[in-house]
Amino acid sequence: MTTDHTTPPAAPPAIDGATGTAAVEFFDVVKRFGAGSNEVRALSGVSLRIEPGEFVAIMGPSGCGKSTLLHLAGGMEDATAGRVYVAGRDVADMSITDRAALRRREVGYVFQRLNLLASLTALENVSLPLELEGVAAKQARARARDALAAVGLDHRVDRYPDDFSGGQQQRIAIARAIVGERSVLLADEPTGSLDTVTSDAVIELLAGLPAQFGTAVVLVTHEPRFASWTDRVVFLRDGRIVDDTAHPVGAGTASGGFR
Amino acid sequence: MAVREGLLALLHEGPRYGYQLKTEFEAATGGVWPLNVGQVYTTLDRLERDGLVEVRGVEGETAPSQKTYAITVDGVAALGEWWEAVPSDDPPPRDELMLKVLMAIERGDDHALRVITHQRTVLLTLLQARRKERRAAGDESLAARLVTDALVARAEADLRWLDTCEEHLQRRPASATSAPTTASSTSTRKASR
Structure with missing residues (x-):
């Protein structure tokens, strides 16, 4: 997959007055699969900053781009456009070797299937x-x-x-x-094969990691009960962030008021 | 309110005095159902009037002024009926949510999707707050855990319904979406369902 962005910035540009190195940061990230009439836009301009020690859930309907976001955050795939920084480093600028090292040193994965x-x-x-x-x-x-x-x-x-x-x-x-x-732990439906009580225990365990190790935990889930353990829920629809409990697009705000 | 039956259930375990019933009721309900002691005595008076509990003599260590209450045979029967009865069919607490979304759809799908998104965010934020509160309280009793689970399960039902609404809206034919709220567009949307 090629990247069609230009002039990569050496360091992530500061947004929203955020300071310090984010665990993961997305700037206007686009991810397309296929080409022509078969082209699928998995992500359409996602900007997102996840802080060290933050526990974030990514939710949304099937095909909304949840897992793609996770793969990009782990340096497993390249963005088609936009920038992805993991632990302060631009993934697109990294050699294959560096990227493998990033995945080993900075990123941990937990998937539904036990690997x-x-x-x-x-x-x-x-x-x-x-x-x-x-x-x-x-x-x-x-x-x-x-x-x-x-x-x-x-x-x-x-x-x-x-x-x-x-x-x-x-x-x-x-x-x-x-x-x-590791700086960040990526969990994709990690409780898929487990019963409710065991699942709760696994999520509770994940919820304790940020405070214990300063690790950012990003959990892809479709279960509200698991999302409720997190500090923040980001909602995706059709490859875009439609809401974020940390910055809600609620009534009365300039961007999303209902008046 | 099922305080009456809650007190009968506790008394079925054995005679108790009023304050003891208050603390045991609160512990059994995970701290989400606080009772003031006046409410306990008022309820006990009514239960006594109805012949479901009776005042027993003062027992051993309790202070002379404290009455001890015991369940009667009629009380045991009433409690048995309560275990069997299905909880009264009150309207779902978030009926308003349904009304809100249905009305939002009338105004147009884009508006409806924004309302759905907002309601979902708010519900999840409430769930997060509930979990945080529970973790901060450090109350790991089974009752507290089950109360949280009950609230989560109810919110989940609402969230799933919001997901279903969103799916239906997303799958509607293009001609049916983003219509202005006019009589004719409304009838077109309804016809395409």
């Missing part, structure tokens, strides 16, 4: 990202133990994923996503 490696123990699954970064095995294991303890799994860590329940496996996936002090 744990079945042949590794819980502890090995969590320490793997650190070991890939060159952290000595002993130190990596120690940090992995801490991350597992933070998600409430401090025993049986030498068992394999299949020995754990679905909720516990998702906890392991979260531990893997937070190990190594």
Whole structure:
């Protein structure tokens, strides 16, 4: 996918008087898939700043661009136009190697499908990202133990994923996503395969991460009950942000008054 | 209000005095249903008048001035009927929401979508506030958790309905959308449903 923007700014331009480095920042981001009559505009000019330590839900109907937004925020895809900054760095300016390093060091992912490696123990699954970064095995294991303890799994860590329940496996996936002090954790419908009580526990765990680690957590969900745990909900429709609980487009405001 | 039946349910566990009923009622309802002690005694007086509770003699440690109340056989029967009865069919609390959206659609789909979006944001903000309040209170009792869950479930029903409205509006044929509010455009929209 090509990017058709010009003259990239070296640093994100300041908007809305915001100061400091955002965990993730989008400037007028457009994302198109396909071409000609098959072209689909997944995002149509999205600007969004997510602060370190913020817990944000992205909601909207199917096909509104929620998952695309998450993929761009994680440097997994390129914007067609506009700029995406992760931990203060312009993703479009980064080499493939730098981008891979960004994904390993700054961004953690938790998906609906449990992507744990079945042949590794819980502890090995969590320490793997650190070991890939060159952290000595002993130190990596120690940090992995801490991350597992933070998600409430401090025993049986030498068992394999299949020995754990679905909720516990998702906890392991979260531990893997937070190990190594990442700036941002991206969670795409992380409770899809879990029952209600287990799902609540997983979301509650995510809700505690910003305060505990300063990680920004971005949760894509269609469930209001999970969104209610967050600090902020951003609503997408047809690839655009239509409302944001942090900056509501409500009655009585210049942009969205009903008079 | 089901305070009467709530008190009967507590008394079914054994005799209690008035203040004890107040604190137990509040604990059982997760703190969302505060009672003043006067209300408790007024209710107990009515229950006594109706023969559903009776005043027992003063028991052991309680102060001499405190009356102890006990459920009667008729009280047990009334409580049994309450467990069986379906809660009275009050109008849904957000009937106004439905009216608002239906009226907004009459004014035009763009307006309706903005109203839906705004109402959804407000509802979610209320849910977030409720969660925050509960977490700040540090009340992890089952009652508190279930009360929050009940409020969340009701708001979810409203939010899902708003989603459904939005989907229907988005899927309407182009000729049916963004129409000015005139008699003829209204009839066109209705005919296309």
